[in-house]
Amino acid sequence: MQLKKGKQFFITLAAFLILGISFKVMVLVEGLTEVRPVNAIPPVAGLLCGPVGAAACGIGNLLADMAGTFSASSLLGVIGNFLAAYMPYRLWQLFSDEEPNLHSRKNRIRYCLICAVSAMTVAWFLAFGLYLLEGVWMEQIYTYVFFNNLGFSIGLGMPLLIILTSDGVQIKGCRFRGKNRILEQLILRRAVCAGYAGCMLLLFAGVAYWHFSPKEAPWLLSVSVTAAASLVVLLV
Amino acid sequence: MTKTENNILLISITLCWASSYIFIKNLPEDFSSYAYLTLTCGIAALLMILVFGRRLRKLRKSIWIKGGILSVILSLNLLAEKKGISLLAPSNASFLAALTIIMVPLLMLFFREKPSKNLMLGACIIVLGLCISTGFTISGFYSTGTFYMLASCFSSAVYTIAADRYVKEEDPLLICIVQMIFSTVIGFFFWYMENPKTFISISYTRELLSNLFILAFFAKAYAYIVLMISQKYTDAVSVTVIAATEPVITLILSVLLPTSYGGRQGASPSAITGAVVIAVGAVVAGLHFLERKSHPAQKRENDAA
Numbered sequence: 001m002q003l004k005k006g007k008q009f010f011i012t013l014a015a016f017l018i019l020g021i022s023f024k025v026m027v028l029v030e031g032l033t034e035v036r037p038v039n040a041i042p043p044v045a046g047l048l049c050g051p052v053g054a055a056a057c058g059i060g061n062l063l064a065d066m067a068g069t070f071s072a073s074s075l076l077g078v079i080g081n082f083l084a085a086y087m088p089y090r091l092w093q094l095f096s097d098e099e100p101n102l103h104s105r106k107n108r109i110r111y112c113l114i115c116a117v118s119a120m121t122v123a124w125f126l127a128f129g130l131y132l133l134e135g136v137w138m139e140q141i142y143t144y145v146f147f148n149n150l151g152f153s154i155g156l157g158m159p160l161l162i163i164l165t166s167d168g169v170q171i172k173g174c175r176f177r178g179k180n181r182i183l184e185q186l187i188l189r190r191a192v193c194a195g196y197a198g199c200m201l202l203l204f205a206g207v208a209y210w211h212f213s214p215k216e217a218p219w220l221l222s223v224s225v226t227a228a229a230s231l232v233v234l235l236v
Numbered sequence: 237m238t239k240t241e242n243n244i245l246l247i248s249i250t251l252c253w254a255s256s257y258i259f260i261k262n263l264p265e266d267f268s269s270y271a272y273l274t275l276t277c278g279i280a281a282l283l284m285i286l287v288f289g290r291r292l293r294k295l296r297k298s299i300w301i302k303g304g305i306l307s308v309i310l311s312l313n314l315l316a317e318k319k320g321i322s323l324l325a326p327s328n329a330s331f332l333a334a335l336t337i338i339m340v341p342l343l344m345l346f347f348r349e350k351p352s353k354n355l356m357l358g359a360c361i362i363v364l365g366l367c368i369s370t371g372f373t374i375s376g377f378y379s380t381g382t383f384y385m386l387a388s389c390f391s392s393a394v395y396t397i398a399a400d401r402y403v404k405e406e407d408p409l410l411i412c413i414v415q416m417i418f419s420t421v422i423g424f425f426f427w428y429m430e431n432p433k434t435f436i437s438i439s440y441t442r443e444l445l446s447n448l449f450i451l452a453f454f455a456k457a458y459a460y461i462v463l464m465i466s467q468k469y470t471d472a473v474s475v476t477v478i479a480a481t482e483p484v485i486t487l488i489l490s491v492l493l494p495t496s497y498g499g500r501q502g503a504s505p506s507a508i509t510g511a512v513v514i515a516v517g518a519v520v521a522g523l524h525f526l527e528r529k530s531h532p533a534q535k536r537e538n539d540a541a
Contacts, residue, residue, distance in 0.1 A: 025443050167237065
């Protein structure tokens, strides 16, 4: 079953709104973040609906923010949630010719790795974005966003994807119809992805393990610039 | 759907049900359990109709009947459980509630379906784990509460077996939608009998609505859709075994959740030991080593599967 794009958009948006607004009561950092099971939706929406699902997640997050935590940083949230859905879609297409499914162990491992990279990306984007835009560094934001994204996209997103791709529901995944000219060769794809994952791991270790801030360790910003360049190559 | 996919689904349901206590705890103390049933099932039914509305065209009389039967059994289970909990000590009530894991294989024997030896051994180990984690003592069982809890347990076992049969004959999604609609109607009937003002008797706060939506989405819509679909690919005992691992998930949640939501409270040694024994029981139930020893032909079948 392949839903029409409009229906894909509105179903994703509605699910995002219901979950996003409901959990506004479970605040972790006042005005910024909360316990977010809604983070299970972006990877699934990205894999099954592609850019349409990603757009619905971004807009859904903005509308949900209007019910409590709306501020200038909500714009970062829009891009962050768009990335959380668009990255799994692009990464899956870069490394697999299959439609997104979790029938095999290989695919389940691929899904978990993609979710880990996406979670690190969103956490990095939001924490460093806040630092660059408002000059505020909050390590908590990085760790909460990371664990919210990773935990819920695997713990809830994985069963959700299994259900939606099962014989009973049979929603077909979205195929990337364009051509990635830069990453046409497999070896180049692997090199860029490995470099990007390396940058993300370095940032994760720097922030979550060594507890550095960009002020104390300016190399975090240099790594961020490299990561941003790789991200552009991966996504565009 | 593969067995691993199915197990992931069943674990996710257990996760939903184990975490739902956080939100139930946040409901007002005087909130009627019939109101809870009506509102959560009603919201869940609406969500399902919105998402899977197109499928409703395939609704047949047999689906209405089967969904209706399931909702009646489920409502009986909830009502008996509610009465039993009010008459028994919490540890005894939770122990009796967990006896479903024994009741399901026994009922299956009644239908001449023999569960595997591993499943039976696993179920016994899980019961032992439940005894440890609930602080079970052989006292305080001589009351009407025990009868109600056993009735709830029996109806829960019948529900699992009936659902197992029905979803293999009909569309699981449609059965689930019909079940939610009937549960809403039954809940509303009892709510109306209890308090004729029903919806207008509630003071709707943002927190209440949030909790109701969360419970409707996870504990009802998501959990029952997933349960019905996964039951199509597995047997009733496997479902009960994975559902019985709830204390393990609760223990993990109590470590992970922030203090304000019931987490970080520190687990008692008996809860940890019980959880470990339950996990061992679930693993034993999922393996086939007893079958392999006794039936070489079945071993070949298992290997092929």
